[in-house]
Amino acid sequence: MxxxxxxxxxxxxxxxxxxxxxxxxxxxxxxxxxxxxxxxxxxxxxxxxxxxxxTKDKLYKSVIQRIIQASTKLLDELDSGEDDYRSRLSRFNHGHLNNILSNCQGACLLLQESMAIRSGHGQQMAAELLGKQFNRLVNLIDMGQQAGELRKNMDPAMVASMLVSANLFFFNALPIIAHLDTVDFANNPDKYAKGVIDLLFNGIAAGGQEG
Amino acid sequence: MxxxxxxxxxxxxxxxxxxxxxxxxxxxxxxxxxxxxxxxxxxxxxxxxxxxxxTKDKLYKSVIQRIIQASTKLLDELDSGEDDYRSRLSRFNHGHLNNILSNCQGACLLLQESMAIRSGHGQQMAAELLGKQFNRLVNLIDMGQQAGELRKNMDPAMVASMLVSANLFFFNALPIIAHLDTVDFANNPDKYAKGVIDLLFNGIAAGGQEG
DNA sequence: TAATTCGCTGACCGACCGGTCGGTCAGCGA
DNA sequence: TCGCTGACCGACCGGTCGGTCAGCGAATTA
Structure with a gap:
């Protein structure tokens, strides 16, 4: 050795x-x-x-498959508990961000593979996974709406989009943002995830309630 | 020819x-x-x-520089007008999203170059640009806070992060999301941008005001 | 013990890579 | 007309690529 x-x-x-x-x-x-x-x-x-x-191509696809399996497993473990929807969304958000940060390599590959113009080798595999996870989140928000806990005049898919994107951005732009003097949430994922939920629930307009 | x-x-x-x-x-x-x-x-x-x-490397850096110049120019043109901060943020958001969608190739390259683990050839150039744009947005939100138009118990950098990330996500995950039956904002950037501003200002909690 | 399988390797192949070289050609100032 | 320059090209270089293949030693089987 x-x-x-x-x-x-x-x-x-x-x-x-x-x-x-x-x-x-x-x-x-x-x-x-x-x-x-x-x-x-x-x-x-x-x-x-x-x-x-x-072949190199088959190896690459095996790598993607392996990442997808691990990611799916991690996310399945988040689906327990029957609290209010704010708690459930918060738990999902923390879990999602932690999954990304605990497997940066996999997240990086999947993100790259999901890019639009790109001619990736495992594009549809990555798309399938991300689509599933996205739909699951949409359903969660939709149930929150029907339960009357979330306002109804909004698009659940758009909320899901903002949640997921906030985490992806945190992961992949962190080194750029970290050294900016306007930023103090860098290297503090929990604080970031909590802030995202707060902003998303209460809005930023003056007069909104606090988290 | x-x-x-x-x-x-x-x-x-x-x-x-x-x-x-x-x-x-x-x-x-x-x-x-x-x-x-x-x-x-x-x-x-x-x-x-x-x-x-x-060399190939110099050509690549020239390409990145060219993208950065175009992007900076486009964003500079957004900085006019002295409306309320909701309008200014909304205008910035629409402009930012349109910039991305009107130059997909450039956005794709910059996004890729900004990825954390990645060992890119133009990483610091891309980081510098994104940092500048990000700081500009943070300042805009900060001014809105000081003017009393935005609530004060929140982090401007986090709001900026959510705005930018929502647009990046829209651009690069569009083909994945477009065919999901839970999504109807695909291929409608203006609707998406408007929805993002609405959600960000008013929040998603029941009882929030409408946009 | 002899035969067979299995994980693994070094040597090798044609194709293509980034980069260089000698040379052609149009244009331009004197 | 002359000398010079910069844009441009085909041919070529050493090196690396993805991929192949015969064969090795150690287990497994008969």
Whole structure:
């Protein structure tokens, strides 16, 4: 075993390759990463990467699938409890942001794969997942409306869009924003998530209630 | 002139190369695009691309600079008028979203370049621009607070974050979201921008005023 | 023990990469 | 007319790419 290489903690080559590929693909891009790099990072030969995954494209899709499974699992665990809808939305929001931040590489890949113009290799897989998660959130807000807890003259999908986007932005623009002197919520995800819920519920107009 | 190639409308080779490079870099990635592709797309030889820009890296940075200049110019034109702060924020929001949608390629490149983990070639240039634009928006909201038009127990930077992120999300997740049956604001940027302002000002809690 | 399978590897291939080079050609000031 | 310049090109360089393949050692099976 070589000390210079990272993963391969389990001795399982397949898992080592997947971890290495996810990291490299996220940090760079599909085209920028070579199969040799992935093999080196995983502590195996380039030929072995091909042995297990056939082609670079299949390896990439396996990486995306793996991220999707992990993400879905994490989000499923959030769906318990029967509080008021403000609590449920808040819990979803905190969970969503934490999921993103606890798996930056995966989030980065999915976000990149979801970009419009881009000709991604796993675009429809990523789209399917994000669509599902988005719909789930929309339904939650819709139920809040029907329960009379949220005002009715608004579009639930738009609220969902703002919630999800706020978290994605926090994750991927953090290093840019962190050093601005106008910002003090950087490196404090919980404070950010709480603030988002407060603003979204109470609005920013003067005279609104507080969170 | 070849019909298969796109730009070169002006006959200016440099401009043709920049346009071709922006398109290809946005649709794919820095590594995925070859100098030969760029030359072909621009209707010039690969050697000529090197003649004008030296290296692939310099060409890429020129593309980013060009996008930044266009973006800054567009945003500067929004800073006129002295209405109430709701109108000013609304105008900024519509303008910001329109800027993004009218230059998808540029927005795509800047967004990609601003990603956290990513090791981009024009990262700090993109970060500088986004930081400036962000600070400008924060100041606008801050002034609204001091004028008493916006409630004071909230973080202006967080509001700015939510505004910007909502637009970025709309732009880059549109194709994913468009076909969901829960969504009806797709392909209607003005409706979306108006809804964002409404939600942000009035909140979603039952009992809030309408927009 | 002999045969077979399995995970894995180094050597190798054609294609393409970023970048360079020698050279052509139109235009321009003297 | 001359010398010079910059835009432009085809051909080429060393190097790396994705992908293939015969074969190795260690298990597994008969």
């Amino acid at each position: 070589n000390q210079a290489i990272s993963s391969q903690s389990t001795g399982n080559a397949v898992e080592s390759i997947l971890e290495a590929a996810e990291k490299l693909f996220a940090e760079q891009s599909f085209a920028a990463v070579s199969m040799r790099q992935i093999g080196d990072q995983a502590g195996v030969s380039k030929a072995n990467v091909f042995h297990h995954f056939g | 070849n019909q298969a190639i796109s730009s070169q409308s002006t006959g200016n080779a440099v401009e043709s190369i920049l346009e071709a490079a922006e398109k290809l870099f946005a649709e794919q990635s820095f590594a995925a695009v070859s100098m030969r592709q760029i030359g072909d797309q621009a209707g010039v030889s690969k050697a000529n691309v090197f003649h004008h820009f030296g």
